[in-house]
Amino acid sequence: MQYLKMHPFKLVILAITLVIIIVIFNQVSSNQPISSNTTSYIEVLEIGVSDDDLWAMVKNPYDSKATPFKLVLDSINTKNLIVVGSKYFVTYETNLKTKKSVLNIIRYPAESK
Numbered sequence: 001m002q003y004l005k006m007h008p009f010k011l012v013i014l015a016i017t018l019v020i021i022i023v024i025f026n027q028v029s030s031n032q033p034i035s036s037n038t039t040s041y042i043e044v045l046e047i048g049v050s051d052d053d054l055w056a057m058v059k060n061p062y063d064s065k066a067t068p069f070k071l072v073l074d075s076i077n078t079k080n081l082i083v084v085g086s087k088y089f090v091t092y093e094t095n096l097k098t099k100k101s102v103l104n105i106i107r108y109p110a111e112s113k
Contacts, residue, residue, distance in 0.1 A: 039091045
């Protein structure tokens with residue numbers, strides 16, 4: 001109740017200060033990354049098409065705890081060149097909100113030098 005007894009000018013300054021603090025806090029907390037890039041070895045388990053997306057079900061063959069995930073392919077040419085059961089060295093981008101992973105770069109392990 002002591003705030004109500006303050007001079008009106010001090011109340012305005014207090015309100016403006018609180019608004020500035022809230023705006024700054026929202027800006028800092030909302031600057032989380034939207035996507036993450038990963039470079040890894042993958043083994044192709046399956047290739048398919050769904051909802052106009054070309055995809056490959058892949059997993060890291062060198063990680064015993066790795067779980068298979070769907071990797072969206074960039075073109076029909078990439079889909080035609082990938083062989084099920086083969087291992088590749090890839091870079092892909094994962095949207096952290098939708099968990100959708102999209103292929104950026106793919107190479108055979110011997111070409112990754």
